[in-house]
Amino acid sequence: MTASPFRLDGKTVLISGAGGGIGQSLVSSFREAGATVIGADREASMLEGLDLAGKVLFDQADAKGTRAAIGRYLAEFGTPDAVVSNAGFTRAEILDHLDDDVWASELAINLNGAYAMTDPIVAAMAKRGKGSLVFISSVNALGHYGNPAYAAAKAGLVAYAKAIAVERGGQGVRANVICPGSVRTPAWDHRLAADPTLLDNVLPHYPLGRMVLPSEVANAAVFYCSDASSGITGTVLPVDAGLTAGNLRFVDDVLRDK
Template sequence: MPQSPFRLDGKTVLISGAGGGIGRTLVQIFADAGAKVIGADRTAADLEGLPIAGSVLFDQADAKATRAAISAYLEANGPLDGVVANAGFTRAEHFGHLNDDVWSSEMAINLNGAYALVDPITEAMASANKGSIVFVTSVNALGHYGNPAYSAAKAGLVAYAKGIAVEYGEKNVRANTVAPGSVRTPAWDHRLAADGTLLDNVLPHYPLGRMVSPTEVANAALFLISDAASGVTGVTIPVDAGLTAGNLRFVDEVLRGR
């Protein structure tokens, strides 16, 4: 029987931000699909308990250190079959939180660091004439939902993925992005602890009436990395419970009068 195109047996995939809320689920989903997973994060402690076959440690906010660590890994181990660029960070929720230093710090990890991570991997994939790249971006890359610096950086990743798709397609390298909406990870715990009614305001914006789970984000990334998406490159898949499909609250409150 032919192997399922969704399987990743025999493939090595690096996942950055592997110790985070979405990252840990990505690692598990990819390992369950048969991949040899290389976990990347800031410290070995971040990766404890994960089903990984190896690790690369760096702080993605430091582009030079990120590039050096990834280049050393590639020199020692050869090209990867896939990479999920997942690491990211934001705390500036609106323009009132921004200044030059905050803008620079969010660009450093979310855009510049992601480029330093993926660029040497892309070159190695091109040399091997194969590879699949997925960036975990955000619905913030597609419209404004707050977090302006983060949004600008994530929109930059969408453009970067399209550039890779166009210029490296002849080398059989694909690049796509997954754009989650609100994902129910521990990052929400402090908000919900401060305001137990917060979801009453959040969920009406989502046509499915809920947040998405880390597993749903990971499954979309798995599809894009896998051979099941062999003809898919340069696209963004929102995993957002319908948020970017339209304005549900406008329909409900203005048109339906609910």
């Protein structure tokens, strides 16, 4: 019986931001696919209760510390078969919320830290001759939906992944990007607490009429890390309930017969 190309049995996957809303679903989905999962986050307490074979601790806002932690992991445990760069953060929702410090902080976490984490692994994968990386970006990288510093950083991840795909493809390294839309994780809790009717304004923008589930983002990442996607690299996959397909609100408010 031929093994399913969607399975990850015998593979080791490193997931950053593993303790977050999407991160926990990533851990669960990769374990269900048979992978051995190493979780990375800022503090060990964030990873408690997860089905992990190991933990790597670093603050992605600190690029040097992140690179050092990954270097120690590689030296002790070797190169993972796949990496999901998932850690991210934003609070500055519009241009008026930005200043130099806020801009630098959001790029440090979402772009510079992701580079510091993955660059040593890319080099190790290229030396070995095989590996897959998945970057969890955002629809904010594809169009403006607010959070301008975060959007700039997430767009940078798209460019970085394409660079890996082009320059390291000959050494067997693949890199792809997932761009989620609004995902119903605890990150929305503070907004909904302030305005319980907020989803009444959010959901009409989504053709599927709902937010994306963390498991749906995770399933896409499993696909990208599996042999089922072995011929795919340098791509960007929106997992966004149809948001970037077109402007549903415009169709409903302007064009549809009332």
